Amino acid sequence: MKIAIVGTGYVGLVTGTCFAEIGVDVTCVDTNINKIEALKKGIIPIYEPGLEEMVLRNAKSDRLKFTTSLESCLNDVEVIFSAVGTPPDEDGSADLSYVLEVARTIGRYMNKYKLVVTKSTVPVGTAQKVRKAIQDELDKRKVNIEFDVASNPEFLKEGNAISDFMSPDRVVVGVESVRAEKIMSKLYKPFLLNNFRVIFMDIPSAEMTKYAANSMLATRISFMNDIANLCELVGADVNMVRSGIGSDTRIGRKFLYPGIGYGGSCFPKDVKALIKTAEQNGYKMRVLKAVEEVNEIQKSILFEKLLKQFDGNLKGKTIALWGLAFKPETDDMREAPSLVLIDKLIKAGCSIRAYDPAAMEECKRRVGDNTIYFARDMYDAVLDADALLLVTEWKEFRLPSWAVIKKTMLQKIVLDGRNIYDRKEMEEQGFIYHYIGK
Numbered sequence: 001m002k003i004a005i006v007g008t009g010y011v012g013l014v015t016g017t018c019f020a021e022i023g024v025d026v027t028c029v030d031t032n033i034n035k036i037e038a039l040k041k042g043i044i045p046i047y048e049p050g051l052e053e054m055v056l057r058n059a060k061s062d063r064l065k066f067t068t069s070l071e072s073c074l075n076d077v078e079v080i081f082s083a084v085g086t087p088p089d090e091d092g093s094a095d096l097s098y099v100l101e102v103a104r105t106i107g108r109y110m111n112k113y114k115l116v117v118t119k120s121t122v123p124v125g126t127a128q129k130v131r132k133a134i135q136d137e138l139d140k141r142k143v144n145i146e147f148d149v150a151s152n153p154e155f156l157k158e159g160n161a162i163s164d165f166m167s168p169d170r171v172v173v174g175v176e177s178v179r180a181e182k183i184m185s186k187l188y189k190p191f192l193l194n195n196f197r198v199i200f201m202d203i204p205s206a207e208m209t210k211y212a213a214n215s216m217l218a219t220r221i222s223f224m225n226d227i228a229n230l231c232e233l234v235g236a237d238v239n240m241v242r243s244g245i246g247s248d249t250r251i252g253r254k255f256l257y258p259g260i261g262y263g264g265s266c267f268p269k270d271v272k273a274l275i276k277t278a279e280q281n282g283y284k285m286r287v288l289k290a291v292e293e294v295n296e297i298q299k300s301i302l303f304e305k306l307l308k309q310f311d312g313n314l315k316g317k318t319i320a321l322w323g324l325a326f327k328p329e330t331d332d333m334r335e336a337p338s339l340v341l342i343d344k345l346i347k348a349g350c351s352i353r354a355y356d357p358a359a360m361e362e363c364k365r366r367v368g369d370n371t372i373y374f375a376r377d378m379y380d381a382v383l384d385a386d387a388l389l390l391v392t393e394w395k396e397f398r399l400p401s402w403a404v405i406k407k408t409m410l411q412k413i414v415l416d417g418r419n420i421y422d423r424k425e426m427e428e429q430g431f432i433y434h435y436i437g438k
């Protein structure tokens, strides 16, 4: 089977590589010439564990190819997955310009049946816009060629993307023809050996499922952050509350971690887009508006704690940051809470020493080379620091040598934004230690 994946970002590259891994002939398309040239040379533009060797292996076997021209491969493939970006528009709704541009290109150049599958996260009704964009181009050409559209939202998590794609909890596919359903069943069948389910449904429900899933997860995070903030005021400990409620099987243990707010390329924009979709349909998403509000406040929580620690004056203080990426195992800094923190620290007159195992280059690109000191490692970051702020819970930060750190820091203050350290142990080591929700 031959397929094309349009958009070679986090989702497109992982999707293409994983399909190639199960024997599909895949062409990855991207308009970003630098990205494609790099990939042709075996340079992977993103950090995703396990991805590099899989790309290299499949490219070597010629099952995974890269091009900037959709036109050049379009008529060799039966299925086109569109995985281009859908960034938020100024009003919060999803910008569909890339998705529709891909659809128009398909309509302009296709000369036989195609199944056009949208993998990007798109609002309900987008598949019909894709259908219309393709049909308009066919009409302009005065040709009548059959095609189907389908929706196959992606649920992979950056940092665990390969395993999420290879053995997902489920695959959701929205179709409106038997032909499309058959093709999608065939494509996903090899993964079925791992015992997971493909859930077929109508297209609007598939489009909605993705937003509902991300909004539910964002809701859990904001809910727990709200509970954590209240715990601090009433003298409860959110870590205990979390294990207390998580053991209820109706609630479950996952996604109950308080912290410094959600970020990344998905939750913030998808929550915004769903609120917008509701508005456009005369409905108010009251819960989601509160989810957003709590999240905005939470991004400043470490800064507020720090300010309190230094009686409202941070001028001249040196602050060490461990972690910059919006979560571990990724170099993605889109909407990362660390960016809000960095901005506030700089405005308050602090010097920043930061270290992240993967996101330093991306952070330099965003805040500039000279604004903060990018440390060689986690120990270099704490040198002469007045306080250490744990921002992203990378594994390597979990068991540091506190004895070494104690000697290098100016003041022994640790503010833990992800609740990964043990309070008793930290206090025994002589640190002033605060975490979220106590």
Ligand code: NAD
Pocket (backbone or CB within 6 Å): 006, 007, 008, 009, 010, 011, 012, 029, 030, 031, 032, 035, 083, 084, 085, 086, 098, 101, 102, 119, 120, 121, 122, 154, 155, 156, 157, 158, 265, 266
């Ligand atoms: P990304 O920004 O990493 O990649 C998008 C790519 O599309 C870019 O490389 C860009 O150059 C390319 N592109 C744009 N227009 C194009 C065109 N006309 N032709 C070819 N290529 C084009 O984005 P991403 O993180 O992979 O996300 C893609 C979609 O998947 C979004 O809708 C996102 O919401 C959704 N999604 C993302 C994740 C995630 O964890 N990143 C998870 C699930 C779903």
